[in-house]
Amino acid sequence: MTRVAIISALSGELKPLVKGWPHSERGNIQFWAQRTEEEEWIAACAGMGESAAMRAFAAIEDGGPIDLVFSVGWAGALKSEVAPGSAHNVAGVFDANTGERFNCDAHAGSRWLVTSPRVADKVEKQRLAGSYRADLVDMEAAAIARLALMRSIPFYCIKGVSDGFDAKLPDFNRFIGRNGQFNLMDLVLFSIVRPQYWPSLLRMGENSKRASLAIRESLLNFLSERASD
Numbered sequence: 001m002t003r004v005a006i007i008s009a010l011s012g013e014l015k016p017l018v019k020g021w022p023h024s025e026r027g028n029i030q031f032w033a034q035r036t037e038e039e040e041w042i043a044a045c046a047g048m049g050e051s052a053a054m055r056a057f058a059a060i061e062d063g064g065p066i067d068l069v070f071s072v073g074w075a076g077a078l079k080s081e082v083a084p085g086s087a088h089n090v091a092g093v094f095d096a097n098t099g100e101r102f103n104c105d106a107h108a109g110s111r112w113l114v115t116s117p118r119v120a121d122k123v124e125k126q127r128l129a130g131s132y133r134a135d136l137v138d139m140e141a142a143a144i145a146r147l148a149l150m151r152s153i154p155f156y157c158i159k160g161v162s163d164g165f166d167a168k169l170p171d172f173n174r175f176i177g178r179n180g181q182f183n184l185m186d187l188v189l190f191s192i193v194r195p196q197y198w199p200s201l202l203r204m205g206e207n208s209k210r211a212s213l214a215i216r217e218s219l220l221n222f223l224s225e226r227a228s229d
Contacts, residue, residue: 001040003066004068004069005061006044006219007044008043008072008073009052009074013212013215014043014045016213017043018034029044029056044060046180047179047181048140051180069148069153069154070157071140072159073140074159074212075113075162076136076167077165078137082161082164084210085161087160089156089157092113093157094112096116104157105154112132112133112134115139117139119171119172119173163207168196169197174186
């Protein structure tokens with residue numbers, strides 16, 4: 001039985017993929033599982049940031065060895081040509097904290113992602129794009145890539161674009177708790193009296209839904225192609 005780990009930060013990133021899968025929760029970690037005769041797919045999310053991603057990885061590993069792992073979820077665009085709502089099977093990941101570079105395994109695309117310790121605003125996106133020549137930014141993938149490399153597990157990364165390069169959004173870092181959980185109600189209360197953010201937040205919500213659907217399609221196509229090889 002091949003155990004496939006699918007790790008994201010937030011449940012919304014996984015929603016279209018895991019619809020109808022058995023769900024469970026332990027502590028601050030949510031799990032979904034689907035099993036066929038040959039494979040078991042286990043999806044988990046524990047919050048935003050590398051520490052949360054490592055907790056999700058460890059929780060899946062508690063159930064048995066992982067044979068391959070996917071880092072999936074929303075990412076910000078670092079280039080204007082990377083369209084919001086699209087999904088990308090990335091070629092590799094940089095860690096902005098350490099400068100490490102992790103290549104994804106076969107079937108990857110041409111785009112690169114950089115993992116940042118914070119949600120990147122436009123200024124930080126410009127800096128990351130220039131420093132790493134990357135196309136996307138997230139907060140989790142490098143941690144999962146590092147754990148996969150340590151265990152010689154194939155690593156793949158599929159990211160959907162929630163916000164474009166020029167998006168004018170609030171500072172989301174202020175709404176992330178210590179455990180990596182995103183405090184949506186705090187964002188709503190903050191934004192109610194700041195109408196200048198309403199159009200971009202609405203666009204981000206629609207882009208995020210489209211991105212999650214695109215992630216699901218990309219991941220299922222990938223697994224289908226892998227099974228037929």
